[in-house]
Amino acid sequence: MQQFNYVRQPSKFRRPLFHLKLSIVILKTTNTTFPLLSIIIFIFQRHAMSTLKDRFIKARAAKGFSQAKLSKLVGISQSAVAAIESGRNKKPTNIAAISEVLGVSPLWLETGKGEMYAAPQADAVSPETAPPSKPTESRLGNAMQNFPKSSKLDHVCYDIRGPVHKEALRLEEEGNKILKLNIGNPAPFGFEAPDEILVDVIRNLPAAQGYCDSKGLYSARKAIVHYYQTKNLRDITVNDVYIGNGVSELITMSMQALLNDGDEILIPAPDYPLWTAAATLAGGTVHHYLCDEENGWFPNLADMEAKITPKTKAVVVINPNNPTGAVYSKEILLEIVELARKHGLIIFADEIYDKILYDGAVHHHIAALAPDLLTITFNGLSKSYRVAGFRMGWMVLNGPKERAKGYIEGLDMLASMRLCANTPMQHAIQTALGGYQSINEFILPGGRLLEQRNKAYELVTQIPGITCVKPMGALYMFPKIDTGMYGIHDDMKFIYDLLVQEKVLFVQGSGFNWPKPDHFRIVTLPYVYQIEEAMMKLERFLKNYRQ
Structure with missing residues (x-):
């Protein structure tokens, strides 16, 4: 298969040329030509579609509205309308309100898909002639109640x-x-995915239209196992790997399966706030151990140990660290392992940036340093492979899993409840983890x-x-x-x-x-x-x- 160079060509020329090469690759390497040709046609048609500003101007002209009148009817400024029509604002957040005033389909206005005008509803009444609304009544005759935010979210923030x-x-x-x-x-x-990843995802689309195993595609999980075996995690199997719609989903699952109300967990300060939010939403109590700015933002081990109580279940380690950019030494990781061993804690290792290292820094996988402890390692494609929109992440369980049968049963249940991760995008994992690692460039x-x-x-x-x-x-x-x-x-x-x-x-x-x-x-x-x-x-x- 031809290799595609995605670095040296200017971006405005690169993608059309890539799509032409892609069509040749697909025609040469597959017998399932009809659906794949449809995909190729769709890609080229997408480039030919009108833009949002074109559809917006067309719809406003069809109504005979000036920019000033439209902005008044929608309840936005005239400059906001002008920003859309000039192309400066390509993703307005009030598409639904604009579409209603213009009388067009919101799907058509935002994406160009479907018909411009939605099918009319029977006995439609305009807002000007509609009778005053009355409070909706329940079967018991009382006015419908208001619906506030759940109190479970009171202390959740992102x-x-x-x-x-x-x-x-x-x-x-x-x-x-x-x-x-x-x-x-x-x-x-301007950071784009390697072309080889996109090719493999598209080539596998015809066979990726249904659900897969709730833990993920076998081939993708096997590739993850092989990757970690090269990092000295020797005792993992495909059944120890869970693929999710991004690491974010898996963090939430891992907290929900573990924490009962009042259980405690150690999370760094500063942290990636999803950890605190997910643990809090699961009913846990978060204790933040401080990272020491004077010591390169390494964890303050004395503060960490001081916050461990009999209710503490786990410790979260984010390495390389978001938001500080710290990369922890092997020595500090071994000290964290010793604390976890001493107090019987699970280690959650967030390692999504393990390939993004500067000035000769070396990343050490904490799971490889603690084979006798239960560790759960998180990683994915979003950062190193520049495909954040694919939402492909994974978590890997390592260590004495026989001591966590109930926890694993909970993880399996939660994985099954969401059926599976995005099947087509899982085909990117095997390609990404194998071969040349373009992040080094x-x-x-x-x-x-x-x-x-x-x-x-x-x-x-x-x-x-x-x-x-x-x-x-x-x-x-x-x-x-x-x-x-x-x-x-x-x-x-x-x-x-x-x-x-x-x-x-x-x-x-x-x-x-x-x-x-x-x-x-x-x-x-x-x-x-x-x-x-x-x-x-x-x-x-x-x-x-x-x-």
Whole structure:
């Protein structure tokens, strides 16, 4: 099979050429030509489809509305309408309301699929002529109750996509360009999946239309087993592997299967906040052990042990770390293992960034250091293979599984309840884990990820009052800001004010369960020129900022 070079061609020419090569590959390598030809036709048709702005302008013209009238009817600003029609806003969040006013199908308006006009409903009544609505009554004659958020969510938070992010979306709808350094999503910054992965997914689509085993495709799980065998995890089988719709789903499952109300779990501070949210939602009590900024953000082992109680079930280790970028030494991992051994804890190892390492840093799999302990390792394709939208993650159980039969039974039950992970995308796993690892092109000297890490670190540490531990892995850094110099007592307000004034989006440190308002996270995925722009705006903002 021909190898496709996805690095050297400009992106605007690369994908059409890739699709042409893909059609040749498929025709040469499969006998199931009809459905695959349909896929190829669909790919080319997709490039020929009208854009959102074209459909939007067509629908508004068909109604005879001016931009001003449409904005008034929908309840948005005229500049928000103009932003859609100019193509600046390609993903408006109020498609449903706009479609209703324009009288077109929301599916057609947003994607171009289906008919422009939805089938009319019988006896339809316009809003102007509809009689006043009455309270809906139940069978007992009482007005229908309101439905508040479940109290189980009262202490659950995920500020990476929280209130400040919602304000950024609102500003975008008004036509503002937001420089987003808040989410570790590679695709918007030009990081594309290796072509070989896309080829294999598409070639397997005809045979991937049904459910698969609730744990995942055998071939994908076998590839995961082989990968970890090379990392000295020798006792795992395909039955120890669970494939999920991203690591996020598996984190939630792993917490729900383990924790009873009041059970305790140790999670780092700062953390990836989904861990705290999932454990809390499962009824657990989270104790955050501190990571020491003065020691390269390594876990504070004394603080960790001080927070272990008879109710503690497990400890979470995020390595390489999000949000700090720390890569833990073998010595610190062995000390964590010893604490887990001493207190009989499960180790949850979040290792999604294990291939994104800088300056010669080495990643050690903690499961390989603790074969006598129950460890659950999490990883996936989103970061190293740049396919976050595929939502492909896995968790691997290692160690004395006979002591966790009930827990495994719970995991099996939860895996079965969601039937299975996305079947077509599982075909990417075997291809991704085998052969050439293209991530190395980005982390070695001259690679984008390394150069962007270097530039972000250089510029942010030049800003008065900001210091930062240089990240050795992952896609983030976690700078410290002098709150006394800038009078900052509310880090969310600081991030919000920066967004409103400079149109740059970061995430506040408290969003990662850091206990003080003196840190924030920067994503280092943007191009160097975007990082330079963001740091310039941050420095300009801080010159006159006081809370």
